[in-house]
Amino acid sequence: MTDLSAPPVSAAIMADAEHLLLAPSGLDQAALSRVLAEIHDHDVEFADLYFQHARFEGWSLEEGIVKSGTFNIDRGVGVRAVSADKQAYAYSDDISLAALSEAAHAVRAIGRQGQSVVTPLGRRGGARALYSVADPVASLGEADKVALLEKVEQLARARDPRVTHVMASLAGEHETILIARSDGQVVADVRPLVRMSITVIVEENGRREQGYSGGGGRFDYAYFTDAMLNRYANEAVAQAVLNLGARDAPAGNMTVVLGNGWPGILLHEAIGHGLEGDFNRKGTSAFSGRVGKRVASKGVTVVDDGTLEQRRGSLNIDDEGNATQRTVLIEDGILQCYMQDRMNSGLMRVAPTGNGRRESFANLPMPRMTNTIMLAGDREPAEIIASVKSGLYAANFGGGQVDITSGKFVFSAAEAWMIEDGKLTYPVKGATLIGNGPDALTKVSMIGNDLALDAGVGTCGKDGQSVPVGVGQPTLRIDGLTVGGTA
Numbered sequence: 371m372t373d374l375s376a377p378p379v380s381a382a383i384m385a386d387a388e389h390l391l392l393a394p395s396g397l398d399q400a401a402l403s404r405v406l407a408e409i410h411d412h413d414v415e416f417a418d419l420y421f422q423h424a425r426f427e428g429w430s431l432e433e434g435i436v437k438s439g440t441f442n443i444d445r446g447v448g449v450r451a452v453s454a455d456k457q458a459y460a461y462s463d464d465i466s467l468a469a470l471s472e473a474a475h476a477v478r479a480i481g482r483q484g485q486s487v488v489t490p491l492g493r494r495g496g497a498r499a500l501y502s503v504a505d506p507v508a509s510l511g512e513a514d515k516v517a518l519l520e521k522v523e524q525l526a527r528a529r530d531p532r533v534t535h536v537m538a539s540l541a542g543e544h545e546t547i548l549i550a551r552s553d554g555q556v557v558a559d560v561r562p563l564v565r566m567s568i569t570v571i572v573e574e575n576g577r578r579e580q581g582y583s584g585g586g587g588r589f590d591y592a593y594f595t596d597a598m599l600n601r602y603a604n605e606a607v608a609q610a611v612l613n614l615g616a617r618d619a620p621a622g623n624m625t626v627v628l629g630n631g632w633p634g635i636l637l638h639e640a641i642g643h644g645l646e647g648d649f650n651r652k653g654t655s656a657f658s659g660r661v662g663k664r665v666a667s668k669g670v671t672v673v674d675d676g677t678l679e680q681r682r683g684s685l686n687i688d689d690e691g692n693a694t695q696r697t698v699l700i701e702d703g704i705l706q707c708y709m710q711d712r713m714n715s716g717l718m719r720v721a722p723t724g725n726g727r728r729e730s731f732a733n734l735p736m737p738r739m740t741n742t743i744m745l746a747g748d749r750e751p752a753e754i755i756a757s758v759k760s761g762l763y764a765a766n767f768g769g770g771q772v773d774i775t776s777g778k779f780v781f782s783a784a785e786a787w788m789i790e791d792g793k794l795t796y797p798v799k800g801a802t803l804i805g806n807g808p809d810a811l812t813k814v815s816m817i818g819n820d821l822a823l824d825a826g827v828g829t830c831g832k833d834g835q836s837v838p839v840g841v842g843q844p845t846l847r848i849d850g851l852t853v854g855g856t857a
Contacts, residue, residue, distance in 0.1 A: 377458050383503065387548040387558035391421040395466045397493045402550040405467075407487035408474040408486040410552060412481030414856045416712070417474075417488070417552040418690065420448040422731040424545040426506050431538045439512070446731040448475035453480050461732045489554030497694070498686045500513035500679050501588035503560040506542035509590035515540055518566070518594055525603035526570050534578075535571040540564075542591065549691040557691040562588050563682065563838060565827060568602050570828055572610040580797075581610030582784065588680045609766065609785050612797050619786065619801035620853030624669055627754055627789065628805060631822035632766060634841035638742050638830070639772040640779040640807030641672065643697050645713035646725070646832075648735040649774055656777035656808045657705060665705045666811035669670065669747050672700040674709055676724060676740030682826040683741040690726035690735050697723045700811075711737045717740035729835040739830060741840035747817025751845040754816045756792035762801060762853055763787040765795055777807035780854075802854035810848055818845030832835030 372428065392398060402419055409417040424444045430437045446463040458480035460473035510518075523536040543563040567584030583605035587593065628636065649655035659666060666672075676694030678684050685694045691714050700707050710718070711726030714737055727738035755763060763786060770781035783801040789796040823842035830839040 371718065380834070383560055384558045386503075387421075387546050390423050390546050391465065391548050396740065397465070397467060399437060399550070399556060401467055402541075402556070403490045405449075405470045405474050405489075406550065406552045407488050407854065408448070408471060408507050412478040413780050414451045414453045414478060414481035415716075416452040417477070418450050419470070419550045420450070420547040420689065420728070420731055422446060422545065424543060424730070426543045427507050428564055429515055429540045431516070431523060431614045433535065434520065434523060436516055445728055447473075448731040448733070449477055450734065451477040451480050453612055455713070456480055457713065457734055459734050463556075468622045490813045491550055491556045493553055498677075499640070500677065500686050501562060504562050504590040505544040506562050506564045506590040507544050509592065515591065518599070521568070521596075522568050522599045524604055525599055526568060529603060529607040530572065532572040532574050532611065532614070533570050533607060536568065538566070540566050540567045542590075543679045547689070549687075549689075551691055555691055557687050560687045561685070562590060563589055564589055564593060564596055565682075566602065567827065568606045570606045570610050571608070572614060574614050577614060578802075579613035579616075580704045580769065581606040581608065581613065581700040583609070583825075584827050587682050588684060607750055608661075613799055616797040616799040619762070619798035620788075620855065621853055621855035623850055623852050625758050625789075626848045626850065626853065627758060627761060627763045628843070629763070629765040630818060630820045630843060632824040632841065633764060634647050634742070634744065634824065634843035635767050635828065636779065636781050636803070637672065637744055638739060638769065638841045639770055639781075640740050640777060640805070641811060641816050642674070643772065643774050644743045644777055644807060644834070645708050646739070647708045647710040647718060648737050650708045651714050651718050654674075654775050656775065656806075660705050661707060663705055664702055664703050665808060666703040667814040668703045669817050670703050670811060670814050671698065671702060671745040672742070672743045672780060672810065673698050673745065674725065674739055678741055678823075678840070681741050681823065682828060682838045683739070685740060688724045688726045688735075689728045690720055690722075690723045692726065694724040694740060696794070696854050697725070708735045709739065711735050729837055736833065736835070738832060738837055739839050741823070741842065743821070743823065743842040744817075744846070746819050746821035746844045749816050749818050749845075751818045751820050753848050754818055754845050755789060755794065757816065757847065758789045758792060761789045762798070763789050764803065772807065777809070778805070779807055780804050798855070800856035804852040804854055810851065813849045813851070814846055815849050816847035820844050
């Protein structure tokens with residue numbers, strides 16, 4: 371069994387969380403213990419209280435003009451009771467003893483008459499130090515935030531005279547959470563997050579194409595140095611200009627080479643969701659009941675790692691108060707386990723993996739990915755491309771869709787090249803990759819030694835909830851994917 375007891379929480383983080391979330395309403399840990407005891411006046415297995423205070427801001431610039439500037443605060447508490455495979459949940463933006471008591475009486479109805487065990491709060495766990503507690507929202511003045519967007523726009527326009535439109539956005543948030551659980555544990559975390567994106571449109575001889583770049587992570591705005599802004603501008607313009615000369619993509623079944631880094635979004639969508647515990651407990655995933663069996667080619671190892679420093683998908687603790695961890699999902703092609711939250715792990719009689727996540731206090735937690743990564747192999751990327759007689763190199767992706775039950779996916783390539791006689795010959799547009807996630811895993815024939823993580827832009831949606839995530843992979847050769855094209 372994996373020990374998921376959270377490491378000792380920083381006294382400063384716990385004090386800040388209590389000051390921000392409890393003190394304004396005269397609450398303390400003794401009061402929270404009484405609320406949890408009220409829930410356990412009925413026979414429930416587990417209960418928790420999830421307090422959250424989050425400040426969000428967003429800025430957007432288009433054609434040198436600030437199109438929007440938004441700021442909002444989310445503050446509230448969610449109260450949960452768990453009994454077998456049932457959960458009762460109530461939430462309120464009123465953090466007060468009266469609101470907590472009302473919610474406790476509502477959710478305990480899920481249990482049978484008769485008391486159950488509750489442990490007084492006192493066992494503290496919580497934050498490692500995967501990221502600082504810096505507040506991005508307060509790290510720069512408003513004029514300086516707009517200046518960042520103006521600078522990246524100017525850099526993009528200076529790259530090429532064919533740039534006709536530039537759209538840039540900047541977002542930051544600072545979230546403080548406190549979780550009190552009926553097993554006696556109280557945990558806290560402070561989470562910064564920033565993101566910048568830039569989209570450019572280029573035009574030549576009446577033809578328009580666009581390119582995109584951006585990045586971020588758990589930092590403050592100091593992350594966006596001049597060097598980083600230059601990188602975003604260069605990448606966005608280069609992608610757009612490349613597509614100006616792209617031909618229509620052919621269609622058919624062919625060998626596909628995926629680039630490293632962000633193309634791991636295909637892994638996330640087509641495979642990662644199918645490895646989340648709730649889908650497998652219910653038998654609705656293509657991977658259900660296959661632990662211990664070969665589900666991928668030899669050499670394919672996939673991990674979900676919430677412990678990477680400052681990454682967008684990383685967390686010191688998950689949203690149930692368990693320490694995140696590095697979970698090996700597939701090792702050398704063999705399925706090892708699924709990602710689990712507390713409820714699903716209990717029902718499946720396995721250890722939780724620190725993957726219980728929720729969008730806010732208004733949502734129930736569920737098994738979700740953090741940073742999902744395929745580990746590197748031993749092949750040089752150039753060797754992989756040189757091995758392909760005829761095929762497609764998908765260097766970057768746009769959007770995509772996946773059906774969790776069947777594993778079928780459709781992804782559009784934002785940047786792609788034809789491979790002929792082992793060489794990249796010309797860029798193509800309109801390439802769509804169509805396949806089945808579990809099937810594609812068995813067709814991986816070469817794995818590069820160039821593992822890279824994405825730049826820090828990913829957001830994952832599931833059951834109406836969105837959470838920040840990370841992806842990563844090395845260059846991969848997949849033998850036999852259907853490519854939908856326009857040629």
